Structure formats: C-alpha cells, structure tokens
Amino acid sequence: MECRPACAACCIAPSISSPIPGLPEGKPAGVRCVQLTExxxxxxxxxxxRPAVCSSxxxxxxxxxxxRDEAIAWLxxxxxSTAPA
Known part of the structure; x- marks a missing residue:
C-alpha cells in the first residue's frame, strides 16, 4: 500500500520518543512534526x-x-492504548 497524498496522519498523531532534527526530545502525540513540509x-x-520509528x-x-480523518483517529x-500508565 502506498501513502495517501496529503495525509501526514503518521507525522501528527503519534508521539515520537527519539530525537528528530529540530526536536531533540522527540515530539508529543497530536503535534505536527517540525520536519513536515507545507x-x-x-x-x-x-x-x-529520520527516526527509526518513522522509517519502520x-x-x-x-x-x-x-x-485522513480515519487515519488520525486510528493512530x-x-x-x-500504548501510552505508559
């Protein structure tokens, strides 16, 4: 399956705990990644x-x-459901 054009749900909805250029502490869930272009x-x-979690x-x-809305809701x-208690 190919990525849906102009979706970027995976660059917004999930948190990323590893460093990203411009975000050395990663990014919180629901926040647009700084590496996401216009x-x-x-x-x-x-x-x-690029963080390994993104590449995988x-x-x-x-x-x-x-x-896109379904992708954001799913993510x-x-x-x-996977966040630490």
Missing part, C-alpha cells in the same frame, strides 16, 4: 536523521482507513 511531505524522508512505519488499510487510539 505540502505534507517529510523533509527528512530517506535521510539518516508502513501504511496499511487498517491504519490508513478510507481517508490516536493506538497512541492512547
């Missing part, structure tokens, strides 16, 4: 600075749903 593309895609994430029908539910 046209909703990753500025560090394919570069060694693969789009899938269950995660992406039928549109938000995942974030909540």
């Amino acid at each position: 046209d909703l593309r990753c500025a560090v895609f394919g570069l060694p600075q 994430l693969r789009p899938a029908p269950a995660m992406c749903g039928g549109h 938000t539910r995942l974030e909540v």
Whole structure:
C-alpha cells in the first residue's frame, strides 16, 4: 500500500520518543512534526536523521482507513492504548 497524498496522519498523531532534527526530545502525540513540509511531505524522508520509528512505519488499510480523518483517529487510539500508565 502506498501513502495517501496529503495525509501526514503518521507525522501528527503519534508521539515520537527519539530525537528528530529540530526536536531533540522527540515530539508529543497530536503535534505536527517540525520536519513536515507545507505540502505534507517529510523533509527528512530517506535521510539518516529520520527516526527509526518513522522509517519502520508502513501504511496499511487498517491504519490508513478510507481517508485522513480515519487515519488520525486510528493512530490516536493506538497512541492512547500504548501510552505508559
């Protein structure tokens, strides 16, 4: 499955605990990644600075749903269900 153009749900909904260029402490859930460009593309895609968690994430029908709002909702539910107590 290919990423949906202009979605970027995976760059907004989940938290990232590893350093990202411009965010040495990572990013909290629900916050737009600083590496997300205006046209909703990753500025560090394919570069060694891209966090491993981002590189390993693969789009899938269950995660992406039928549109961006479904993807954000799914990833938000995942974030909540896997957050430390």
